[in-house]
Amino acid sequence: MLKLDGIASFVAIAEAGSISAAARRLHLSKSVVSDRLAELEHGLGASLFQRSTRKLSLTEDGAVFLDKATRIVREVEEASADMAERRGKLTGPMRLSAPVTFGRMHLGPALYPFLAAHPDIALTLELDDRRVDASSDGFDAVVRHGALEDSRLVAWQLAPSQRLLVASPGYLSRYGSPRSLDDLAGHRAIYYLNRGVADWRFLDHGDSAFARPAAALRVNNGDMMRDAALAGLGIALLPTFIVGQELKAGTLRVVDVGRLVEPESIYVAHAEGRRSSAKLRALVASLRQTFGEPPYWDVTA
Incomplete structure (x- = not known):
């Protein structure tokens, strides 16, 4: 047997x-x-x-x-x-995947009190910026930032995500502050490698407008994008959960080109057809309460 x-x-x-x-x-x-x-x-x-x-x-x-x-x-x-x-x-194993920077900065601190309150849950958290396959990689759920793209997933929003163009005061002093999408052509950009130049999408009367400045750096980690912007390397498009503190401190500034960035979400998703467990539902409720709406890291552009 x-x-x-x-x-x-x-x-x-x-x-x-x-x-x-x-x-x-x-x-x-x-x-x-x-x-x-x-x-x-x-x-x-x-x-x-x-x-x-x-x-x-x-x-x-x-x-x-x-x-x-x-x-x-x-x-x-x-x-x-x-x-x-x-x-x-609430008991048993639970395996999650989440992006590296969000996991380190926000998800981890929100998870610790939840796990302390439910010591019989055995959580495995894998931080990875690649898009893992929730339906076949053995995860109970995945935490993602962006738009829901996989129709095989059932998703719950944890928090809205505000993304802003940011640059250091030193960079803007040297190269000037762009005021329109056309002005961005003369600047240098720090791109998120997993999305590339197509990520710079802006709302324009309900349609999408694009900007594609020359790349100063392409990297697959939000921490390094923020650090490159702080170093004056170029303009970065980053969520406020990464750069909220820097914007409040003034070490980074919002670059206003007269267009809003297409809205995104931080969400948790599991494979379609798989029943969500009580512990996953409890975790989602706890994370929503901790993050708040608007989320605590948000800033006013």
């Missing part, structure tokens, strides 16, 4: 990409996870992974088994959590 811990270890290895990473996720030794995988493969009479010196990759049998194994593990976790929730407890 197949053991659930072997199936759970297999799913963790497939999602994490290695036995070592799966062992860290499961809080087990590498040898225990390896033994569980070997026992599962023996019980199935099939190899689930192709092994090389560099990585593990799923065999054809492994790929077929993974879909059903993932559902088994999730359903058992949800059933266990449901039983605890019936007794008025």
Whole structure:
């Protein structure tokens, strides 16, 4: 008979990409996870992974088994959590993904009191600026900043997001303050690499207008964009959750080109068809209350 811990270890290895990473996720030794995988493969009479010196990759049998194994593990976790929730407890594992800068600056501080109030929740939080696939990467939910693009996701807004063009006083003193989208052509821009120049979209009587200044820097991290703007490298388009303090202190200034940036949101989303757990719903409610509306980091342009 197949053991659930072997199936759970297999799913963790497939999602994490290695036995070592799966062992860290499961809080087990590498040898225990390896033994569980070997026992599962023996019980199935099939190899689930192709092994090389560099990585593990799923065999054809492994790929077929993974879909059903993932559902088994999730359903058992949800059933266990449901039983605890019936007794008025929020419990069990929860795995989230969030952007690096927002996670470090705002999500983490908001999570800590929630987790302290619900010590039976075992949260795994992975900070990554890439767009992870909530439907297939094993996450219960993802926290994102932007517009909802994936129709397979069910989303709840945590807070509205105000984005502003910003630059340092030194940069504006040297190169002047642009007053229109056309003026931006003579300036240097700091772009978010995961979005690029197409990110500079502005509202113009209900339609989108674009600006594409020459790039001074392209980088995939909001902290570095802010720091580059503080260093006088160019103009950056950044959310107030990153630059709110700098705007209040005057170390960065709003660049007003007569157009509003297209609005965005900070939201949490989970795969369509997956029932949201009571602990996820409780977390969303707690985050909304902590962030406020308007959110505490917002500033007036």
